[in-house]
Amino acid sequence: MLKGKKALVTGSSRGIGKAIVEVYLKNGCEVWGLCSKPSANKDALESLAKENGVAFHEIYADVGNAEQVTEVVKAALAEAGGFDVLVNNAGITRDGLSFRMKKEDWDDVLRINLTSVFLISQIVSNDMIRKRAGSIINMSSIVGIHGNGGQVNYSASKGGVIAYSKSLAAEVGARGVRVNAIAPGFIETDMTNVLKDEVKAAMAEKIPLKRAGKPEDIANAALFLGSDLSTYVTGQVIGVDGGMGC
Numbered sequence: 001m002l003k004g005k006k007a008l009v010t011g012s013s014r015g016i017g018k019a020i021v022e023v024y025l026k027n028g029c030e031v032w033g034l035c036s037k038p039s040a041n042k043d044a045l046e047s048l049a050k051e052n053g054v055a056f057h058e059i060y061a062d063v064g065n066a067e068q069v070t071e072v073v074k075a076a077l078a079e080a081g082g083f084d085v086l087v088n089n090a091g092i093t094r095d096g097l098s099f100r101m102k103k104e105d106w107d108d109v110l111r112i113n114l115t116s117v118f119l120i121s122q123i124v125s126n127d128m129i130r131k132r133a134g135s136i137i138n139m140s141s142i143v144g145i146h147g148n149g150g151q152v153n154y155s156a157s158k159g160g161v162i163a164y165s166k167s168l169a170a171e172v173g174a175r176g177v178r179v180n181a182i183a184p185g186f187i188e189t190d191m192t193n194v195l196k197d198e199v200k201a202a203m204a205e206k207i208p209l210k211r212a213g214k215p216e217d218i219a220n221a222a223l224f225l226g227s228d229l230s231t232y233v234t235g236q237v238i239g240v241d242g243g244m245g246c
Helices: 015-026 042-051 066-080 103-131 152-175 197-205 215-226
Strands: 006-010 030-035 056-060 085-088 134-139 177-184 237-240
Touching (some): 006 015, 006 066, 015 042, 015 085, 015 215, 030 066, 066 103, 085 103, 134 152, 134 215, 152 177, 152 237
Parallel strands (some): 006 085, 030 056, 085 134, 134 177
16 A cells, blocks of 8 residues: 555654554555664564565654754655655653643643654655655544643643644645644553553443554554545544544
């Protein structure tokens, strides 16, 4: 589905990002994975790429550092000769009640989860516009739609991703570039594995499909949005949440 395409995936070292890299490689896409430091999965991803006749390149930057991430993404763009797909997946949480939240916890989450999406998309979309083709996929969250107590910073950042994605889609659509957001629900990742079993069970009970999602569920949505199967899809928020958003 992605044969001959090149993609940049941020937050590629684990969880959803790693799953997206894997499904992209399996579908013939050459991938540049951006993470903050060398990952434990680098060798495995390189081997998977080789098995599928493509290449995996791991690159490093703190997406919260504007100068650093700009330099690294520009270098990767030049090396690749342009990207067909951009997946902005990098993100963090700094949970806490609003009236107790430290300003740095607000700033860190907004800078990494939202500002980095703007910075990276600006660089990559300029090249996509010139080529009049490309797909940008931004990772939001169900809490970016519905909110969640104890996560005002995370919810605001993910809601911002949705508004940004819709606005950018309106700007670049006539130039052949598509922009969509994915809003995962309760997904089994390192972020959710810290929860107690009873909490996870209670969460699953609220989901119509009665189970948590897997990173592969999100990766499959990213595969669709990155492929030519979605050439008439832009400005959308795809909920992958087992029905939580019903």
